[in-house]
Amino acid sequence: MEHVKGWNQVELLIRADKEVSDFTVGRVNEAVDRLLTGEPIQYIYGDTYWYGMTFKVNPDVLIPRPETEELVDLIVKNNPETDLSVLDVCTGSGCIAIALAKTLKFPTVTAIDISEAALDVAQSNSALLKVKVDFFKADALNLGDFKKKYDIIVSNPPYVMESEKKDMDSNVLDHEPHIALFVPDSDPLKFYKAIASYALDALTDNGHLYFELNPLTANELTEWMKSHGWNDVQILPDMHSKLRFMVAKK
Structure with missing residues (x-):
């Protein structure tokens, strides 16, 4: 009602x-x-309340989850400085980029996604919530065109393995965009590896990389990061005590 x-x-x-x-x-x-029929109410009415704001959503973007609010909180808590430069990779609805643009102190925020339809939603949300975010279409697996240095790189990339589908609810499987959800079991870390490899050069000397994780592959990713140039890697739990977030520094 x-x-x-x-x-x-x-x-x-x-x-x-x-x-x-x-x-x-x-x-x-x-x-x-x-x-x-299992259709999420957020898609039925076209919006969702997340991080104290109302975001437009449709089947071109994932519905923002409560765990991702924790990721934003973590970034804000760890970065009290002003004028930080932020890159959000796989932005989807734009929720992370917009929340950081709203909450950090005078940041410059850039966000990318491979889906033009998702970027349309993200740009609509940015206008609706009156924040400046620069959106670009780009492939998270090939970020070489972004030459700028960033203080913060954050990503909540596709991380659900195909084999996990059997345990998922139909309201997710039948309605949310698979391109934003799933990775092959043969290479479940492909987005993390590509983004982390790019971030080694793209981060400032004191910059940090933030990931939302699949708890099933968190430890494997930690070992990969430590063997590929990342000296300070922390894994943090979410509200349900699952290994959900990574903070990494060169």
């Missing part, structure tokens, strides 16, 4: 004993029917 009528929770309570029109009932029933 909040979406259908635009009422807040107080208004819903005030009107709890009031009849609504047949048109309103029809719209609610339509939403319920779609929910029963």
